[in-house]
Amino acid sequence: MLRNKYVEEYINRWKDGELILNDKRVKLIGLIETIILPRSDLYYFxxxxxxxxxxxxxxxxxxxxxxxxxxxxxxxxxxxxxxxxxxxxxxxxxxxxxxxxxxxxxxxxxxxxxxxxxxxxxxxxxxxxxxxxxxxxxxxxxxxxxxxxxxxxxxxxxxxxxxxxxxxxxxxxxxxxxxxxxxxxxxxxxxxxxxxxxxxxxxxxxxxxxxxxxxxxxxxxxxxxxxxxxxxxxxxxxxxxxxxxxxxxxxxxxxxxxELDDIGEMDKPELWPKANPALQPPLNKRGKRLLTRIMKEYKKLATEPSGRPAFVTKRMNFIEDKMENSVATKEELTATNRPFFKLDSVPIGGLDFGSVRDFATCGLLFKKKDEYAFKSFTFAMKQFCDVHYGYSLKEQVVGSEKKAPIKSWEKMGLMKVVNEPSLNPKHVVNWFVEARNQYGVRMIVLDNYKADILGPMLEKEGFEVVRLRKPSNLHPLLAPRVEDGFANSKFIFGDNPLMRWFTNNIYVKETEDGKKFLKKEEIKRKTDGFQAFIHALYKANELEDQVDYNSAFDMLDELDF
CATH class of the missing domain: 3.40.50.300 (P-loop containing nucleotide triphosphate hydrolases)
Incomplete structure (x- = not known):
């Protein structure tokens, strides 16, 4: 058994209730006690x-x-x-x-x-x-x-x-x-x-x-x-x-x-040592000065609440799940899981085709009164899915947020994994042709990045193609609509966990030009579906509201001419 007096003293003080530790430090001690300290045959201090x-x-x-x-x-x-x-x-x-x-x-x-x-x-x-x-x-x-x-x-x-x-x-x-x-x-x-x-x-x-x-x-x-x-x-x-x-x-x-384990602990100064070990009693001279300063900042929040984000993040080492960082909360994303209204009007097509070697998402945006329904489908390259998500493994590992259950989403009919050297654009074109046959879509909005390839192919099939030279420049204009849509449950994605995954992988960054929707992680946490949604939302003003004709005729029947 490995022994060191400083390690033992720290662990024993915690076990005796003298140290206030957050969950991650408790887990660290657990790993030390089970993996490091018993291995005197492998390690030495x-x-x-x-x-x-x-x-x-x-x-x-x-x-x-x-x-x-x-x-x-x-x-x-x-x-x-x-x-x-x-x-x-x-x-x-x-x-x-x-x-x-x-x-x-x-x-x-x-x-x-x-x-x-x-x-x-x-x-x-x-x-x-x-x-x-x-x-x-x-x-x-x-x-x-x-x-x-x-x-x-x-x-x-x-x-x-x-x-x-x-x-x-x-x-x-x-x-x-x-x-x-x-x-x-x-x-x-x-x-x-x-x-x-x-x-x-x-x-x-x-x-x-x-x-x-x-x-x-x-x-x-x-x-x-x-x-x-x-x-x-x-x-x-x-x-x-x-x-x-x-x-x-x-x-x-x-x-x-x-760090704090819960934001509610911010209002309990006795738990602040979870976030800052210098505040652990008994306090030395420096610790007392620090506690006095932090307490002043905390009390100031009652009259100056604008200082809360800095206090929570820098002093409590905690990130609150707010719109400043996430495009939608967990509850707002869950609210998108509702059945579509009747999709019987002409939608706007949205397409994000960032790379021929990973993902591409096609989508249709419908509107009824204040609600928007987005029906999407994704194509993904098998090699990319194998490397990053273990797609070809007998049992796909989904042990952390970095893994995506591709097989499950494919079985749900939300996507298709394609075994090709690079994604053939014809898959996308054919999807929109079938969508036109079913829903009558005429206009497709896409990023200019792949428009030189896909634009002519779609136009040849008779579609009107809207090319966005730099979609991120439109984000500040669309941000109010996006925030309102999620906050007031105006967006419907249906039973589509893939679309919610895409959206959860987005964060909102404040820039000099306004809010922009960016990737949380560059490689594994894909955002194609959300970007296709944003592309279509750019032309949402051209959508005609869905009309419930049965209700309209019932109302006419009740009128006394």
Whole structure:
């Protein structure tokens, strides 16, 4: 059985009711107790490194919080077989003010020191802005240069742009997250500060390429949930959720996530340590100042409710499911599962054909009074479905939100999986020809991206084709109609979970030009059906209301001429 006093103390304090932990940290402890601690035959804690780091930090910087001492042993957890790190990625997420920059400072300074003892173990801290990236570096520089710290100044050659250990020749520098201006070096550790602001993985790809050239390479992702949906943060967060839920192996990535479990806990200050471990009683001087500041912000919400999104997201590390982030709530999506009204008028056709190698969706938009019915059908490429959804497996795995039950939707008649090198546009044309025979559709609205291929083919069949040069430019105009439609249950998709999946994969982003409907995830979470719906909705004003002629004639019969 593996033993470490800091890990044991943290776990025992929680079991004794002294620590207030959120669900994800409880799950993390469960994984540690079942997968790591029993395996003394595979792993070992480097107690010397753990003590060296903690003593170094508390001698030159400040006393570490319990959560920092809990994480530290896992930074120095190694395999018995080849002395490799068990965890080379650390995801540390929590409410603003928990002390992440201090943690970054102590780790960075220690890693390049002679106590760590690895030559050329360079450390880079990466942030979205130079000001943020310099914060921990500046703290290290000031500590080294502080009067009375001559021993540090003797070991480290400190400049405002870099700090170098004279013995190990390891260097600590700060970088900005501009991938085009950076080159991967020979980093021993890379720390991504405020990584919730990263829109994609470009900068991580650059710096991670340099890892592995020195021993014990590590990456640290530190931040809060932030407002960038769905950027790199959400990708890493979902990966961590899969680990904590037992869907992915608990090796390599150490997810330490602090957050409220429910938004109602925001009104219970005694539960705020779930989101911010620095608020865990007993409070030190810094913790007391932080609690006073957060309490002031909380009370201010009563008179300034516009500050709620920032408070909830940054302080409570919680994302509320509102229209600012999601195109529709769960309840609004469920409300689209209603039978169609009688489809007996001419609809508008909508088409999204983004790529010949994944999905394409055709749809028909009908209107009756204030309601819109959207009847859709999707074509999908077999190779894409095999790679991303396990389509050809005997039992398709649907273990997480990233998997889509393609076979089930195909059996429901909502889509067809096509085994071709690329999707033949003729499938789409034939679908609309059949739809015209049944419903009389004449106009089809599509993205200009594939209009050069499909436009002439559809026009040859006698359809009027409306080409949208850049559909996203129309989103701000359509946003009020979309919001009203979902909020007031005006949209009907029928018994179509595929269409609801498409819609659930959309988020709304506020831009200078207005709201735009964007993908939550670029590859697996497809949005073709929703975009086809939006295309058709652009021409919704040209739809004639469905008329209930039976009711109209009944009304005429009652009139006394």
């Amino acid at each position: 480097d107690e010397e490194q753990i003590e060296n780091y903690i003593n170094f930090s508390e001698s030159w910087y400040f006393e570490l919080d319990d959560w920092e001492k809990f994480i530290a042993p896992f930074i120095f957890l190694f395999t018995l077989e080849d002395d490799e790190t068990v965890f080379d990625e650390f995801l540390i997420v929590g409410g603003r003010g928990k002390g992440k920059n201090g943690f970054i400072s102590t780790l960075s300074n220690y890693f390049i020191s002679s106590l760590h003892g690895i030559d050329y173990y360079d450390v880079s801290i990466v942030a979205n802005s130079e000001k943020q990236a310099k914060r921990s570096h500046k703290e290290c520089y000031q500590v080294i240069k502080k009067k009375g710290n001559e021993d540090l100044e003797e070991e480290f050659e400190a400049y405002k742009s870099s700090i170098t250990s004279r013995e190990t020749q390891s260097t600590f520098e700060y970088k900005t997250s501009n991938a085009s201006s950076q080159d991967g070096g020979r980093e021993g550790a890379v720390i991504y500060d405020e990584f919730h602001e990263m829109e994609n993985s470009e900068i991580v790809d650059v710096f991670s390429g340099g890892l592995g050239k020195v021993d014990h390479g590590r990456q640290f992702f530190i931040g809060t949930k932030g407002f960038v949906r769905e950027g790199y943060f959400d990708t890493k967060y979902r990966e961590s959720e899969d680990i904590l839920n037992g869907l992915t192996e608990f090796i390599g990535v150490f997810p330490f996530i602090c």
